[in-house]
Amino acid sequence: MEVDCIPFKETGYFSKLICDYLDQDNGLKPFYNRFPLAENFKEQIEEKKANYPAAHRKVLVEALKKQYKGFEVSETTENNIASLANENTFTIITGHQLNLFTGPLYFLYKIVSTINLAKELKNSHPNAHFVPVYWMATEDHDFDEINYFNLHGKKIQWNRSASGAVGALSTEGLDAVFELLSPELGNTGNAAELKKLFKNAYLEHSTLTDATRYLANALFGSEGLVIVDGDDAALKKLLVPHAEKDIFEHVPFHTISESIAELSKVSVDYSIQVNPREINYFYLKDGLRERIIKNHGKFHVFNTEINFTPEELRTELHQHPERFSPNVVARPLYQEVILPNLCYIGGGGELAYWLELKSYFGKMGVTFPMLLLRNSALIITEKQSKKLEKLDLKVSHLFLKQHRFINKKIRDISNIDIDFSPQKELLEEQFRHLYELTEQTDKSFLGAVKAQEVKQKKGLDALEKRLLKAQKRKLKDHVIRMTDIQNELFPNKSLQERQLNFSELYLEMGSSLIPSLLESLNPFSGDFTILKY
Structure with missing residues (x-):
């Protein structure tokens, strides 16, 4: 590969x-x-x-x-x-x-x-x-x-x-x-x-x-x-000594809750994956797996009639540890x-x-x-690689959300300039002169200038979008081929590895699939891997 x-x-x-x-x-x-x-x-x-x-x-x-x-x-x-x-x-x-x-x-x-x-x-x-x-x-x-x-x-x-x-x-x-x-x-x-x-x-x-x-x-x-x-x-x-600290002392509940609070201080953008419970064990027996909760001084198995006193639960834990399932x-x-x-x-x-x-x-x-x-990893066949080359697509482009992917490539391949940035810069320069005038005249003029600037910038944005849309129609066949290859490699607009089953690749590669992965994937890589075969 x-x-x-x-x-x-x-x-x-x-x-x-x-x-x-x-x-x-x-x-x-x-x-x-x-x-x-x-x-x-x-x-x-x-x-x-x-x-x-x-x-x-x-x-x-x-x-x-x-x-x-x-x-x-x-x-x-x-x-x-x-x-x-x-x-x-x-x-x-x-x-x-x-x-x-x-x-x-x-x-x-x-x-x-x-x-x-x-x-x-x-x-x-x-x-x-x-x-x-x-x-x-x-x-x-x-x-x-x-x-x-x-x-x-x-x-x-x-x-x-x-x-x-x-x-x-x-x-x-x-x-x-x-x-x-x-x-x-x-x-x-x-x-x-x-x-x-x-x-x-x-x-x-x-x-x-x-x-x-x-x-x-x-x-x-x-x-x-x-x-x-x-x-x-x-x-x-x-595990019994550690389970006791969880069930009877609630150690993980207190310490993990503190850690979550500290983690949230590092960045508000960090989403919390799991929240600890006061008791982080299920009771497991005869097709049953339900949470253990504390209720009025006793320990209750949720959705059942099973209850234990603290002494009874401790005895159960020591005599039947297999009945306690960690969450x-x-x-x-x-x-x-x-x-x-x-x-x-x-x-x-x-x-x-x-x-x-x-x-x-x-x-x-x-x-x-x-x-x-x-x-x-993203695995790409030789046939798919040729499609990418023909469309002048880099693999990195495929990771973009589809609307951004299409817009970027239409701008790249269009024979006219769809980027109105120079016009926007010129417009901003013109309005800078108008703002200088407002300093020399009545301040009430400032609001009118700002409103006109916003209106004209919106007008340019609208024209840029309409031009882009027109080019998409003109290059419709190219857009279809681009989206087809992206959908092949990112099924359901998700990473390939989260959607495909190994059998789909095994049908193509047979028993060489796993040896090829073992040879190609480096655990210390630190990057997302692209594999072509």
Whole structure:
């Protein structure tokens, strides 16, 4: 693949908070531990090593061996799991929902970023070992967010009723989805591989958790990816002391609320991603996942008749930690408690809420990980590249909102000058002389001059817009071809990676897709990547 890039801030698709973070703005430094530069990992390794209990390693390794039971495991993954018992082994982690057939394309970019960072660190720290980890969000309950993917502009959807944690959902009914998917994929060799992958994942496994583990393992197992399911009693037992501080002392509620207030002082343009609750845990049992709330001195499971006294809830937590499910605030802490982790890799929205959490980690005595923005990419085929060349379009132009994109290019290619800036400057010069006259005459004349200036400037703006509109009509065919290629590469006027499913690219590239991404995406790039093949 041919690799090019564009700064994230120039894409227009990333928030001011994330752009400021990438620029290492001084105002944000209190909200993260170390910026993810290669040279900063040495200190992060030392801090995590000193702050991660050796006993946790044994629990982690045993839990992972149980989770992988019945799955075909690559030698690389098996070695990575075993290595987690060693004090010089650390993880690089990304997390994602259990989206049907991986969901949007950026699922691949997250994991590729994670694998590549682990490789980069091994090169610079040969005496340590680094394991790429995918954390499955098995306890999420937002089924409507994960029950579909897009292929060729069509929505392939799994329709069923659902409640509780999505990971426990039965895969029953996904045979009907396969019947929809199969003709859409076609009959090529690459299509046959995709059909086999879908069938083996979703029609040969009984739960969405197992299906997703199979799928991610099939795609990335050869690279040593380790897949973690946090819905595990042994792992949650390690979280109990921290859950107590949340449920009974409301530590995250107070500390994160303070952090949000401080973050808002840095810039009014920073939008808050998550707000902490007084209790950041759900009660999880028998298809139920509902919030725990405090009510009249007791603890109540929302939307149920379940109530606990403080003593009863504490006993329940110690005896059945698997029944306590962390929310979006508590889950990051859970990951860092059970894993010897150095860095979390996520999208802009994820990093935005992680930046709210550092003081909370400090109060809990848990090392705050480095935060790395995952790779983002736009993949362009050779045919699309030729279209861009023919239209004399730069890839950077395509990131503009469509009306700005069209207006800019019409101005560029028009054989007449549509920019009335010189006329506006001349007009301003004329009015400067009139304002000088007002100084020598009655001040009441000033208002009339100002009104006339506004009127004439508006007139010029109107004429410029009419001329631009006329040129658009004249160059209609060119406008259509421009918008067609932009719509191809930015479906639904959104980033390609947020709309396309990997299967669309796999149909074209086959098994070379993931190796090409692994070769082309640099986790330390710091820019949005353009890939041409």
